[in-house]
Amino acid sequence: MAKKSEGKKGERLRRDDPDRDAPHRSGSDHIKRNAGSGSGKGGGAGNGGNGGPNGPKSLISESVQQAISNMVQLSSTVIEEQIRAGQTAAARLRDGMANSQQLNTDVSMMVESLVATTKDVGATWLDLLSIVVRSIGAKSAGPGVPGDRKGTGTTQPTTRTQTGTSSGAITISNVTPADPAIPAEPPQIVVTGNGVKNVTLDLRPPSPRFVPLVRELLAGDPKHSLPKVKFQLTADRTHLVLTVNVPRGQTAGTYTGAIVDSSTNEPGGTVSVTVGS
């Protein structure tokens, strides 16, 4: 309500002092404000007054917090070892410059090894991370966290695996949906061509709308690629199939690439194909 001026003709209007005259800046306030309710109130930040100093004190149980802490420390060690291995390999490369024949072999082996290790370790960590995030979701509970997709569930992410063979290649198809609502049937893998040793699909759809697209697979030496790997639907449009077409004379090596959402480019898994010599 405007107030009248005391000293004038009784007509001047004046503003009341505002409730506040600065934004809420604290990042932790944001975590609290954004963690409790899924109901935004028209605006983006602030979220309808759920947070602030009176928001929930902690949304994560002590045990989960401890698990995260341990994992951070553990991962620090693993990373250091991995990086040290990379540095050693790099030093060997530089020292081996004089012997180009040996160098060629070393470089190829090192790159193959690094790519494989990266993929394996990365996948493991992603698994761990998913568990942690799900745990947080389980404890923070409520209807979900704004900014998250609906249904931040209480269940752990589950990986479903289907193994098999196709054209002599061992195929491993994993799917780990980020959300229980996402279909979790591992795609069938169909290989055409010879010389393929194995194909590993690690699909991690982040949302039900995820439409996977495989980028061109590259070998350690990017001169060599494997472009004809793609997702298709079966004729009855009920199942997803990954087709891997390896042309005759394809250079031996491990070809890897990312799976992304076809419209948003958001990463959602990896594919690797090993072609034997």
Add this chain to the structure above:
Amino acid sequence: MGKRQLGVRKPIEVAIIGGGCASIAAAFELTQLRHKGAYHVTIYQLGWRLGGKGSSGRGVAGRVQEHGLHVWLGCYDNAFLLLRQCYEELKENAKWRGRKWDDFFLPDPHIAVAGISANGDWVNWAAHFPPAPGLPGDPLDTHNPFALKHYFARGVALLRTLLLGLETFRASDATNQNLDLERDQNDSDAIIARVTSLLRLGALASAAVAVEALALLEAALKSVAAVPQNTVLKLMEAIAAAVRKQFEQLVASDDHVRYQWEIVDLILANLIGAIRFGLLTDPRGLDAINHLDQREWLRLNGASERAIDSPFTRVLYDMALAYEGGDANRPAVAAGVALRGTLRFFFCYRGAPLWKMRAGMGDVVFAPFYEALRQRGVTFKFFHRLRNVKLVDASRLAPGEKQYVEALEFDVQAETRGKREYRPLINVRGMQCWPAEPDFRQLKDGPRLQRENRDFESHWDHQRAAALELRVTRDFDFVVLGVGVGALPYVCGEIVASNPRWRMMVDRVKTVATQAFQIWLGADLQELGWEMPPVTLTSFVKPFDTWADMGHVIPAEDWHGHPPRTAAYFCNVLADPPHEPDAFDIDYPRRRREEVRVNAIGFLNRDIHHLWPKAKRRSGEFRWELLVNPEPTKEKTGRTATRSRFNTQYWTANVNPSDRYTLSLPGSLEYRISPLDNTYDNLTIAGDWTDCSLNVGCVEAATMSGRLAAHAISRWPALEDIIGYDHP
């Protein structure tokens, strides 16, 4: 708040000074339907057009002539929100029927930067940003883009994408990767190149592991109370140091990977800094590092000098025109403001990161707002120059009463014939537009004013037709001061002299003059030698470091069947002279414009071929015949085009105090005053120079400030509904 006593029907009179983004936003909010006509707004505008720093005008051939380059970002949620409401409201207006806001905005997913390559040439790097869900201005009911969780998740995804070399980075295979080691075993350079290339891949693979660790870090950051920050920091530093060490040795000679690495390096430095400086828990949020310059902040957090000097750092300075005094050697932007802007730019855009207007900003934004506000009953007073904001004499205040604005003193620059309302818009190809010049026919003594070549927007033109004083209670109840901060010393002398906070704000919140030019070309981009998509490119050479292809605007112009093939807009800062011009130096704007003309000609002759290699003659000079003359009949025929052809194009020097661009210098942000400040209880301020939370010179900050000013008067919109106001 701000309501008269019951039984009093007369609306509350609000005088808004200035017609830029902030003022228009304030007017739009105060006249929303929900207020049921409680507020009557009058906008007092210098000269003949609205828009402030966003104004534009139609010149010869209906050409769009901008104040500078204006591209809206996909994260301008407040600005798009109000503009979309405006277009919705005009659905039934005869002049606007059937026009939708997205008819006038072109989503642009491409952003390019230019940098110096390893061999000293300019090299361009263009990124395609994938479409993000939604459209700017969509309601945010289920999506809060300002949660730290969201930022970190997107940050990790971005790092993964970069390090795994997806799409954009894999597209070119321009390095020496096709060498055959067997064949080249006697060629040591070739072997080194080969090994470097392969080693680089190994390093990338290692870095990918580090990225997965960042994903883990993301989870850890969610429980900052549980994980000791020094543990997190140690992890971050270990990753960064090792990855940097490997990369630095590898990327020096490979432009492609170098760019990729520089981005990674910058992201890592920012993540480390967020931990080291406790930004996640600091109640000041990102403001806690506003005392530091962005480069200084990156350096403190371990970024390599290469990354600090990279175009990806420079782009922040160029986009924010962050050069104190217009001096290219004095880049400065507060680190917190820069980081906040970067987070919002990269992670909060919807649709596309950039949205280019399909006509002038005046036509696309301010003409519809003018129509909608007029429809709501807002009064516009053009040709009104504010001279003084007069405070009440303190001796007349009642005990406990706050000081207030007693009067507003104006120069009336020109009066209309018969005291009729000035109608400012013209029709160009069916679109309501602002002209580049006033319509002198509507003005009293119009022919004389036209002959005198009056520049109604010049700070140095003091001529007036009349004086006007508005008195509190008689003519206004509240004032929204929406002029630029550069103009405050000239219109708020009493306040600046008596109020230390205002004095400090005027002293510390600095501005910079800008320069811009536009050219219309008879060749398309491919013919000019530009091989990338039409882009907005920045980080190029001074004096014009930013270029935007604006060929999409040409259909909105009026070229009578001979349209140019494309149009290019350039802009940058303009250095201040050693001494301020005299208050009556009416020739000053003309001299600065001439300076810009010379700069532009030199730039086209000397630099543009780095972007457009086919735009130069064998002599090295720019091919002036590429420029399309809108009035070819006035040109002498049979002669080779010379640099004088440039005179048919458009250029501007934005040197008026209110036209100067607002800077966000380190150590200056705390001196800004909020529109919510109630020191003077019938005055609020609005503009991108106020403490509006975003605090960087742009349309979005101005709009937020205008909404805050409306809140200060009417308590609406709620602060929680001003998108991004409560941002870390």
